[in-house]
Amino acid sequence: MPIDHIVFDIGKVLIHYDPDIPFSRIIPDAAERKWFFDNVCTHDWNIEQDRGRTWADAEALLIETHPDREAHIRAFRKHWHEMVSHSYDDSVAIMEGLIVEGRDVTMLTNFASDTFREAQARFPFLTKPRGVTVSGDIGLIKPDIAIYEAHTKSFGLNPAATIFIDDSAPNIEGAKKAGWDAVLFTGAEQLRADLLERGVRV
Structure with missing residues (x-):
């Protein structure tokens, strides 16, 4: 047809789209950055914002379990514009x-x-x-x-x-x-x- x-x-x-663009600066160590994306701001976590979850709820969920990573967690949304570079x-x-x-x-x-x-x-x-x-x-x-x-x-x-x-x-x-x-x-x-x-x- x-x-x-x-x-x-x-x-x-x-x-x-590439989260590494800002995070290579935010978390310069490649191994630590990989751990962060594998365990904190994961693909499965991010996809729920695509499903409609608010960023505020998404950040709160992670900050509760990873309070020492609050700045890095909030950096994901804050620097999102850098991830879509061109x-x-x-x-x-x-x-x-x-x-x-x-x-x-x-x-x-x-x-x-x-x-x-x-x-x-x-x-x-x-x-x-x-x-x-x-x-x-x-x-x-x-x-x-x-x-x-x-x-x-x-x-x-x-x-x-x-x-x-x-x-x-x-x-x-x-x-x-x-x-x-x-x-x-x-x-x-x-x-x-x-x-x-x-x-x-x-």
């Missing part, structure tokens, strides 16, 4: 080109509500697609099939005519379970090839 809807993930597809201009150009051509482009992202609005202010191209589903706004995160179904309903997509672009293999599998086509993002040139293979020229 021809592709009628193109859905972009955001982090590591359109904009860079856009991927080549993949942004693909997305913008699709919009100019009249393609239906939306975004589906695991993102905390407040930091997403910061990202939109810093990277105006994030306002150009028809719309976006932000996990923190609806309390669902990828790869839960429910978030893909919510996006489908919100934007009136035909799953069989929808392609999703994400840098995470589990998120790709979630999209496929929802009936979408999906491709793993590894770079702009491969994305161009993946789209062309499906009849979408950019």
